[in-house]
Amino acid sequence: MSAPEASRADLDQRPAPVDEDQRQRVRTELRTSFLVEAGAGSGKTTLLVERMVALVESGETEVARIAAVTFTRKAAAELRERFQVALERRYREARPDPAEGERAARLRDAIDGVDRAFLGTIHAFCARLLRERPIEAGLDPEFQEAQEAETQLLQERFWTSFVERIISDSDPLVEELAGAGLRVDQLRKAFDQMVENLDVEYPADPVAAPGPEEARGVRRVLEKLLDRALALMPDDEPERGWDATQQMVRSLRYTRRFRGWDDLAALFDAAEKMSSRKGFTLNRWPQPTPEGSAEVKRLRDELAVLGSEDGPIRKHLDRWLAHRYSMAIRLVRRAAIEFAEERLRIGLLSFHDLLMLTAQLLREHPEVRRDLGERYRYVLIDEFQDTDPIQAELLFLLASEPEPRAGDAGPRPADWHTVVPRPGALFVVGDPKQSIYRFRRADIAVYNQVRARFKEFGAVLRLITNFRSRQTVADLVNDVFDDPARFPREETDRQACFAPMVPYPRAPNGPEGVFHYQVPKARRNADAARLEAAMLASWIRARLDSGERTAGDFLVLTRKKAHLDAYARALEERNVTIEVSGAQAGPEEELRELVLLLETLIDPGNPVNVVAVLTGLFFGLDHEQLAQHALAGGRFDITSSPRDRDRDEDGSGGDTPAREVAEAIATLHEWWKESRREPADIVIGRLVDRLGLMPFVASSTLGTLRAGIMAYALDSVRAEALRGNASLAGAVEALQAALEWEDAEAPFDPGHGDAVRVMNLHKAKGLQATVVVLANPAQTVSHTRRLDAHTRRGAKGGAEAFAAVTAPAGPFSSWTLAQPLDWSALAQEEVRFLEAEEQRILYVACTRAREELVVARKHGKSCWGIFDGWLDRNAKALQLAADVPRSRERMARSAEDLLAETVAAEAGMAEGARPSYEFASITELAKAGEEEMGEADGAADADEAVAQDMVKPRTEDGGAEPVRGEDAATEPAQSDDPATPTLRDRTTLRGYAWGSAVHGTLAAAAQGVEGEALEFVARALLVEHERPLDERGAPAELVELMSMVGRVRASELWRRAERADMRQPEVPFAVELPAENGGIPRLVEGVIDLAFREADGWVIVDYKTDVGDDPDFPARRRTYRRQVDLYAECWEQVTGEPVKEKALLFTTMEKEERW
Known part of the structure; x- marks a missing residue:
């Protein structure tokens, strides 16, 4: 390292960070591999850039041999920009000094070749490695990476085809499942889970079903409880409807009567439903006497105990579910393997495929590993706390040399737990306190394994200086989270250890501090969110009007996605520019109407679809008009035009209601003819233009967001056509997949820097803002609800996964079809992991703020409740009030004005379309x-x-x-x-x-x-x-x-x-x-x-x-x-x-x- 670099801290008049010695090691010890645990706001991206600059500036390596892996494409773009700026700054410093000629030359070469370095996401990096060696990876060299929506569509098609095939082939496993009361189509969710976890073992040894005597004991318990419940239920449905328990009782009465409980499948289905009962509302079980009311309470308590660990049927039900489990796992694993083979065959790889195939390539081909390791000598990874085991494996293998084997034995697969990376080859930055993506396979246990490995061959550094947050925010973080119940003094297999946040001293630059406000009471959480959103939006609007803040200063975070649209709408109503992530406020109605129209063109003789389209968004006819059309002899069939058939007797074709229907059907007939001549993407593009669908969506509430999602959906249709499926049926599938994909978000007018950002907490990774608002406190989290998976890892890998196979039982509930025998203990262990992660999520939430942190509070249980005590003692209360937003102004334009503006716009477009140069x-x-x-x-x-x-x-x-x-x-x-x-x-x-x-x-x-x-x-x-x-x-x-x-x-x-x-x-x-x-x-x-x-x-x-x-x-x-x-x-x-x-x-x- 040169003298100017080594003395930079001395030349700077600002005080050095308290962890400067750790930072200096990163810049100077280039032959040492480091795992840097960088707390929130500690400048880890700056440190990553400094490490990269030092590598090329010192002559340690060339820029083309550096690979820097980021979590998102946006982070990669920022890293590329900062790397180039840093290189150019160092070059300007070195160029005037004749003694620094060699260093300046190296920097100049790095600037010229900066595009030869890899700076991107882990998936893009894997794709590049596979494209360099596709034959060894067993891939078509022309393979393509599928986006998530494409993968979902492909997965849906494969599962449907797989189920149809094994049923038509009378597969023995189908018969085995049927004997246990399971249908193949019920296992779709388990199949989806297995697709993402093929690299993990699923222990599923066969378990014998309960015997006849055990079954008779279970039946006696169920019969007794069901008869008591039937006797206590009211004869007529309560005014507010049957509660969940009553609905279950009525269903079981029906199945016992008409299906019977003689076979084990029917009996234990009843046992599972009765054990998982939820929702017992006492006032819907009216009784004429106190004794009757007491009996209802005893029934409620006994039903609650029935499914508990000590319940009278629990162990027999668990054995039955475990008996089913091995069959279900065998089938979904087989399906997942066949689906992986299908993706390889067609050369369309999911993100998970890219990781698995790259790790396999490096693991099984030492010569490839050696060549690629020579190509990428230095690997730097950001946000490593959210890595999964495959990512860790491929990075360790790439950074190490294959070991030669003596004798004639062929190479054995490398084990990342034992390889030793080249000196300085790995530089990993992460913060285990911010590991919050367990649902995406991020596992803090893997992070801890990697941390232990770094202690063997490199070093672990810890950065605690915070360059982001003010002292008050740091005080909240340190006071709340310096608690062994939240972050222990030493890391465990489930939790990171506590590290203090030490804010770097800065001069005040405006309002700062921690604040809180009270959310009004409401019967429903959705109502409370709307009330709070109006208050919060009014407060933000007032601060913008005063000039105190700009829209880009604000970041509104909620714990979950629900009700995000309420905050977005309230802000938009007050003319505040917004950028929303996770709101799920897309053009569902418009897309469903478009899908219905396409299905009508696919099946033009279906009168139900035709009527639905005519009365829908695009034509808006009423049923009275349709009735008059039918009474006049008209048909709801678009394979022929009704114009000539339905003319008035005098030939005038008057303006009657029936005439309007006939004209609409004639229009549909023309569109149907076009759909038979041209590809679907061309037809749909023309229909969207004719219907004015995009302007309609864009002019509605949250129009920019909704129009962006509409554009994304239409792009998916074009992508499907480019893959060779230009049929209407393929277009419908693509649109439906876009509708079902929760993360289908693409702002129609992206890039607004000055906008209030609104998102759920998991979308806020790596973000920061001057003012952070933790909103919607009613979004509490239950970790036991819908718990369906647990992964257990050994010290040297060997991960095992366990799953509860479930099926939907309603919009907010599910029932268990199969599970491992010891699922209760496994689920409790998973809950402990999730509870530890919840502390990390809350840590991430409050560390996004630079100057102001504002916390919403409510009476009762709150997702931000751990801050309540500190807020009472130290924070300032805000009194928020909702104003009345101005209604949207209506344009008073005549038809002549609009026509003149249209002509002028067309003339301007024609002028703008004139070429300014000719290409040849x-x-x-x-x-x-x-x-x-x-x-x-x-x-x-x-x-x-x-x-x-x-x-x-x-x-x-x-x-x-x-x-x-x-x-x-x-x-x-x-x-x-x-x-x-x-x-x-x-x-x-x-x-x-x-x-x-x-x-x-x-x-x-x-x-x-x-x-x-x-x-x-x-x-x-x-x-x-x-x-x-x-x-x-x-x-x-x-x-x-x-x-x-x-x-x-x-x-x-x-x-x-x-x-x-x-x-x-x-x-x-x-x-x-x-x-x-x-x-x-x-x-x-x-x-x-x-x-x-x-x-x-x-x-x-x-x-x-x-x-x-x-x-x-x-x-x-x-x-x-x-x-x-x-x-x-x-x-x-x-x-x-x-x-x-x-x-x-x-x-x-x-x-x-x-x-």
Whole structure:
């Protein structure tokens, strides 16, 4: 490390951070691998950039051998920008000092080559590695990465196909499941879970079903409880409806009566439903006597105990569910494996595939691991606390060298738990206190394993200085979370240890502190959210109006996604610019109407669909109009037009309600005809334009967000068409997948920096704001609800996963179909992990704030409740009140005004569409010039003159080669090598593919490739361009191509190029030529095959593979000369140096023209 770098802290007048010694180790100890535990706001991205700059500045490595992995694409873009800025700043510091010349040169090279470093997400990095070695990975080199919505659609299709196939094949496992009372289609959720966890083992040993005596005991308990419940239930439905227990009792009475409980499946289904009873409302069980009321309470208590761990049927029910479990796991694992094989077959990989295949590639192919490790010598990872085991594995393998094995034994798969990374090869930054993505496979247990490994071969550093938050925010964080119940003094397998937040001293810059406000009471959480949103939006609007804050200063966070739209709407009503994530406020109604329209076009004779479309959003007809149409003899069928059939008797076609329906059906008929002629994406795009759907969505509440989601959905239709499915059915599936994908968000007008950001907490990763509001305190979290998975990891890997296989029982509930025998203990362990993560989530929430933290409070239980005590003692209360937002102004525009504005807009668009420059290739210009002179006098003379210029290539001694045949201009040469096909054996024109192979091989030769390496290039090019193969599967033209290249390389022209002081093969260029005759400038592009510079100027060479014996050749030859003339003109403009000579080298004819 240079002296300027080492003394930077001394030169800075600001006080050094309390952890400066740790930061200095990052900058200077480049041969040490570090795991840096960087607390919130500690400047970890700055430290990451400083490490990267130090690596290249010190000469430790080149920029192209650095890979920096980030959590999001946005973070990658920010890192790239900051890296380049830092390089440029260091270069400016070093350049004036002559003693720093070498360092300045390294920095200059790094700036020039910054795009050669990898800076991106882990999935993009894996995709790059796989594209470098697809064959070893078992992949189609043209594989594509599927987006999440595409993966979901593919998964849906596969599952449907899989279920249909195994049922139609009478698969034995289907029969086994049916015997246990399970249907294959009930296992969809378990299949989805297995798809994401194929790398994990699912122990599922067979368990015997309960015996007959045990079943009889269970039945007696259920019968008794059910009979008591039936006796206590009211005869008539209560005014507010049956409660959940009563609904369950009525259902069980029906199944006992008509299906019976004689078989085990029916009996234990009843036991599961009765054990998972929720919702017992005493006032809906009215009794005439106190004794009856007491009996109802006893029933309630006994039902509550029934499903408990000590309940009378629990152990038998658990055994039955475990008996089903092994069958269910076997089936979904088989389906998941087949689905993975299907993705590989079609070359469409999910994000998870990219990780698994890359880890497998590095694990099983030591030579690939060695090569890629040489390519990427230094790997830096941000946000490592949210890594999963596959990511950890592939990064450790990439950063270490394969171990050679003695003897003849083949390589064994590498184990990331034992490999030792190269010195300094790994630099990992993360904060275990911010690990909050367990539901996405992020596992703090993996982080702890990695941390232990770093202590073996590197070092673990801890940064506690906070450059983000003010002292008051830091006080809250330290006081609340410095508690062993939240963060212990030493890390455990479930929780990170506490580290204090030490704010870096800064001068005050406006209002700061921690505040709280009270949320009004309401019967429903949704109502409370709307009331709070109005208050909060009014407060933000007032602060904006006062000039105290800007919209971009505010970040509104909620614990979960529910009710986010309420906050977004309240802000928009007050004309506050917003940016929303996770609100799920897309154009569901409009998209469903569009899907309905498409389904009608698919099934045009379905009257139900036709009626639904006519009464829907797009036509808005009422049922009275439809009835009159039907009474007039009209049909709801769009396969024919009703216009002629439904005309009035006088032929006028009057404006009657029936007429309006007929006109609408006629419109649908035209659209149906179009859908039969054109691809779905074209048809849908035209329909959206005709219906004005996008402006309609954009002009509604939250229009920018909703229009963005609409655009995303339409893009998914286009993507489906590009994959080859341009049918309406495929378009409907794509739209439905977009509707179902919760994260389908794409603002229609992105990039607003000055906007209030509104999102749920999990979307706020890496974000910060001047003012952070923790809103919607009613969103409490229950970790036992819908708990359906637990993963257990050993000290050396060997992860095991366990799942509760469930099926929906309503919009907010589910019932268990199968589970492991010891699920109760496993679930309790998972709850402990989730409770520990909840503390980390709350830590993330309050550490986003820079200057102001505002916490919403409510009476009773609150998701922000752990802050209540501190807020009472230290925070200031805000009194928020909702104002009345102004109603949306209506535009008073006449039809004439709108028409005039439309005409003016169209004129402006036409003016804007006028080209400001013309684009053309050199080839196009040469051909155009030939057409202009094609009829001119003297064309024949020109042909003759060109023919006379044509000579055999000169040999190295300067003499002309002997000409075979009678006419040098027309007679093809014959090869002396009998293995080489003669030109007479070839067709006159051999096409673009052959020419590309010749050009590519000559370009490689001009770059110094020769011998076997050149032959390898030639073979690859012939295969790439699908040239003919011989009986052995080798390129049939390889010998001919190599012989041709050899003769070209022996020519005087080639030798001159080799002796030139500068030689440029395959040079792409683009230049602007000035306007001619009052026109517009012309931008031209092309590729020069070979340019070399001699003492008195440049020589431009263009290769041609023509045989030259066809009647059109003389005309083509003139075009070629014009093409080279244009190359020379452009080259002189690009280089500012003269072109002294131009040449055409006819490789097949072994002739050249020079002028």
